[in-house]
Amino acid sequence: MKKLKRIFPFILIFISLSCSENSNLTEAPYVPQIENIWHDKQNKEHTFSFSTSDENVNHGLFIGFEQYPDSNIFSSELYGVFTNRSIEFNVRRFEGEVKFKGTIQNDTTIELTYRSGKIILIKGQ
DSSP, X not given: OHHHHHHHHHHHHHHHHHOOTTOOTTOOOOOOOOOEEEEETTEEEEEEEEEOSOTTSSEXXXXXXXXXXXXXXXXXXXXXXXXXXXXXXXXXXXTEEEEEEEEEEETTEEEEEETTEEEEEEEOO
């Protein structure tokens, strides 16, 4: 019983990281191909580059960069996680971190929300 008491907090942490408030346990697995350069639908020069070693899986981590049209403004690191069609990541901008959260609609489109509104990303060719 003492052993169980010692590992119980770790079990709770694992469960809380594995489940989010929006998770759907009956959702069919989806294996996104996120590694690419994604363009803002409204401004093709505004890009997000995602890189992951978690390929061909429905859950994983990724890193990358956001590149703004005027490279003198910023090029910012990002890091995030995807599970099936859900995606969220944080961009480390000069003024602080910006959280993006949304849905991978299909193999070429990601819809996101963030503190300034909404953005649609289109996969680069």
